[in-house]
Amino acid sequence: MFDTETTTLLRAVLDEVCETVSRYETSARAHVASKILEAATRGETSVDGLKQVGRNALREAPMMRN
Template identity: 65%
Template sequence: MFDAATTALLRAVLDEVCESVSHREIGARTNVASKILEAATRGEVRQVGRDALSRAPTMWR
């Protein structure tokens, strides 16, 4: 789907957006990753990730 460089960039964005989220919070991180992937072709990837995290159910945070 994406080349290696783009995949690395998207991973970095996910890590940046979720820096305060435990790696054990798989649901929250998966939700954010999904939104980032959806936005990857539209731009505004970081903002979409932050929006997804802020709207995640509190049990995910």
Template identity: 65%
Template structure:
């Protein structure tokens, strides 16, 4: 389980990465969130690295998301 500070960081990164994604587009947001969470669970801790993982997840999603 992640501590409160890490959880807040992950949420902030998700919001930043998905700033141009509609809140109603939950599939895209869930995909990005899961990739960021997986990375944090594996031990990634830097904001820059987690943000890059989120950006990569957004870019690598199905073309229907773009």
């Protein structure tokens, strides 16, 4: 689907956007990842644009409750 360089970029954006999210918050991380992938599929390739999409998705992501 994406070349290696783009895949690496998408993973780096996801990791940066979710740096404060626990690795155990899989539903939140999956939600953010899916929104970043959707944006990339639509042609968004700028780092800043992808980060903004990720941040927006993180605000609406399902989180585990204590």
